Amino acid sequence: MFFEVVPPFLAALLFLTQLFFVARLLAQADVIFGSGVRLVDVGRILLFVLPSMLSYGMPIAFLLGILIGLGRLGDDREITALAATGHGPQALLATPLLLGAVLTAVMLAITTYVEPKGMLNARLLTSEMIKRNLAGNVKPGVFYEDLSDLTLFAGEVDQKTGALRSVLVEDARDPKQPILVLAPAGRLDARGPGGALTLELEGGELHRAQPRTDDYAMASFERARVAVVAGDEISRKNKMKRPGEHLTPPELLADADYWTARGKDVRDRYVEYHRRFAHPFVMLALSVVGVAVSGSASGRRKGGRAKAFAWTLGSVVAYFVLGKVFATLGSRGTLPAAIAAWAPVLLIAAMGVLLLEWKRRRGEAA
Template sequence: MKLLARYLLKELIVPLVVWVAFLFLLLFVMQFLRGTEVLLGSAVTLVDIGRLILYLAPHFLVMALPIAFLLAILLGLGRLNEDRELTALQALGVSPTQLLAGPLAIGVFLGGLMLLLSFTGEPWGLTAVRDLVNDVIKKNVAGDVKSGVFYEDLSDLTLYAERVSGRGERWTHVLLHDDREPSSPLLVLAQTGRMSTSGGEEALRLVLRDGEVHRANRSTSDYSLLRFEEGEISVGLGGSMNRKNRFRSPKEEMTPGELLQVAEEAEKSGGDPRPFLMALHSRMGNAVAPLSFALLGTPLALGRRQSGRAWGYLLTLGGYVLFYLLSRAFENLGNQGKLPVLVAGQLANVIFIALGVFAMWRVSRSGTTR
């Protein structure tokens, strides 16, 4: 039995690693394409890309491991079925239930790994990604402002500098149009200016010297003029520039302790703690997903007909989509209070486990192949 267990593990682990690598690369490319305005900026380096991959790795692994595991089961055990090896094992007295031990062991391991990643690595990584992307946005602003060119990538702000020196952080003869308040826009003219990035996430500041501010009220004829020696205009990354930062996921950035703390504070202040509790139980539900996929995927692979590989892959992807839709639907019901958050977080797994037990019972009655 030890030899059989090692053989089955080999048949599962190799395709699992391949599928995880493929899905990881696919997820990164998709995320990269969503953030091209940031990640293809003039200030981005290979070190920044490497740090981004490192920070996003826990998040991508949590997303990729369940479906990669389900595909590995269909590919590994399905190959044994197609080559009639399972028929030979059945003739030697090996039952379909015994073949379930390998996938269940890997499912338990992957579930523990996902629980660890979602509780520790994923919040750390997504928080680091947010800080990294905000820093890159700031550096891109400094690098993309050119002499004699209007810079309009800041929402509702237009910046012009007749001359740019240094690394793009010092400007001469500056024009800034601020249309963040449409009813009373600002026109700022200054002899010199620079960009300051100190002070944290909300601290992209434009420091201007020796200039004047023109304010017009579009609803009236009022017009104001103010001269200044030094002034600052703050551009918050959480506001206009956050449209470029597509990597934020506030609840996913929280650890379990932080989610519980925020839920408790919301309850004390009369708010709704369910969204935070639901986020915690959703992570637990995702960690149980490999176990339910092992119970459902194994009988599907054992009972697959010959030459049904394409159908098997389609069934696998359809099963994962169904699991995702059910999870989201139950999560919404949990957020609305129509289901207890504990039930909402695990109900999709309960359904898949029940289907897996039924499918295994049918395969056990009819044999490994049909």
């Protein structure tokens, strides 16, 4: 049975991973296809978000693998022969449960460590790509206004080196004392601290208006470095910022305790903490569901596979909908965080057990 279940599971997992990655690409298309992004950056993003895709794709692929694998046994009349010997659907549970246990252990490693570390790296890399895009989007002869309260103009731009010529910068962060900077040469560097870029200017002049007078101050400089804060722009474009997704369970708990002590409602963090441990066990629950409904997914024609897809879609959608509903209840304090996290898994497992018992009583094979 192992070789009947594993190949369709791996094929489905590969397909779902590709599908989820395309969805990620489309969600961040304005960043990933920006002027400052290299092909290696796309590969690194794929590597960093892969654990997150696996945590969602593995349950779907596993259930589909069980249904297709056991459906093939049904097509070969092996399940019918097993039923003729007096064995019910429970006799088929051993291999799916063993695979489910192995995948649960893999999922625990993913959700508790690999996924949050990957999402942290993905968030940092995405911010760096956004900064490089901002630096690379400066066009010659065009006023560039995507840098917080700064307006940048360059008469010439070297697209290879990023060097600027005939630079004008208007700083309106203090409306009462706007600053105008003129420089013959400069460069906008994406390697600034945190959410900032660095604007380097050479041999320029600074003009500053004086409040309540018509005078202004002027100063010249040989070299100047200005930190250009672009945090708002980075935050707006970076879609990888779901609260807590980059924190490991101990970090989540510490973060939740920290904000709770300061009066902030962060019950959603506690729910997420428990979900990291509960979600992997859905593999065991789905192994029971898969065996319970596998008899409905057999058939030599396309109808058998169609039923397998229908059962997979229905079960997984039910699980994720329940997860969303119970997470909301936990975040509102209606349910304890642990119950809100474990309830969807336990309900899916209960559904599988009830279906198995129903089939046993009817004397049907799985």
